[in-house]
Amino acid sequence: MNKEYKDIKVIGFDADDTLWVNETYFRDAELEFAKLLARYETANKIDQELFKMEMENLPLYGYGVKGFVLSMVEMALELSNNEVSNSTINAILNIGKDMLNKPVELLEGVEVALKTLSSDYRLILVTKGDLLDQERKLDKSGLTGYFHHIEVLSDKQEANYSKLLNHLDIKASEFLMIGNSLKSDILPLVNLNAKAIHIPFHTTWLHEQVNDDETKNKAYKTVHSLLDVIQVLN
Structure with missing residues (x-):
């Protein structure tokens, strides 16, 4: 096991453009x-x-x-x-x-990665957006069974994550977040001293973009796909 992630017990996943196509x-x-x-x-x-x-x-x-x-x-x-x-x-x-009404198109390696990681970690889904729409997409995705907890937040800022981790009794040092948005999925967790892995999507909403100064000296890893996460953790 990668020593950098030896304390990780729970992995959180963004949904849109991390598990399936959205943007x-x-x-x-x-x-x-x-x-x-x-x-x-x-x-x-x-x-x-x-x-x-x-x-x-x-x-x-x-x-x-x-x-x-x-x-x-x-x-x-x-x-x-x-x-x-x-x-x-x-x-x-x-x-x-x-x-x-769009079909849910899973991204590369999603189901294989979730199945593999669920054997060693507790997985939770942490997304934002319209509750009904996110529930619809999750149901269509066929991925519900991999997650111990599903949370649809109104926003993804440090306060939202902190409240969620406290509610689920998860220590930041034992939590890893995976997502496509540096602004919403990565930087807030890094600031809370949790781990984060960035998986870029080919297009990013302008509201979710950050500049180099915001990411400077921030400790997170970037990989190509969810399958790469398995290799990183091993």
């Missing part, structure tokens, strides 16, 4: 939204303004598809000076419904 669907939806509003503004401007709207609405709606759709509707009304057609609003709603 890709948001990028596709943004492209469709820009096409719908092409008569009012350029695609780049629409993308920028939509992101601003999402950030303004985040404290109200939280994370997830539903809040994203509401932000698209509000942005459509704003960009069109309230002249957007009912058919366009309906098309925006359909973009959201299509996202919620």
Whole structure:
């Protein structure tokens, strides 16, 4: 066993873009939204303004598809000076419904890794977003049985993780978090003196991006896939 991780007893996993594809669907939806509003503004401007709207609405709606759709509707009304057609609003709603009905596409090595790691560690799922949507994806994934505990947080900051670890009676020194977001899955745990392994996804939401100064001198490991985690821990 790798001495660096010899004290680890519990491993936490992010869900979206760590276990299954998620952010890709948001990028596709943004492209469709820009096409719908092409008569009012350029695609780049629409993308920028939509992101601003999402950030303004985040404290109200939280994370997830539903809040994203509401932000698209509000942005459509704003960009069109309230002249957007009912058919366009309906098309925006359909973009959201299509996202919620997407099949769950597991990432490379997920089930093999979970099956292997579950024999030596207690596994928990720690994700954020809309509760109903996350429950739907987890059910469709077929992965529920690997986890001793499932937690859907409103946000993933140090305080959220600290509260969760205390609630589950998990020592930070015995906890390893695995995820694709440095901002949400890695840095908060490093700051709590837990271990963290970063598995980058090919696309990252702007809100989840961090700069080099934020990661400087932070102790975490980066690997290519969940299968690599098995090798790291051994």
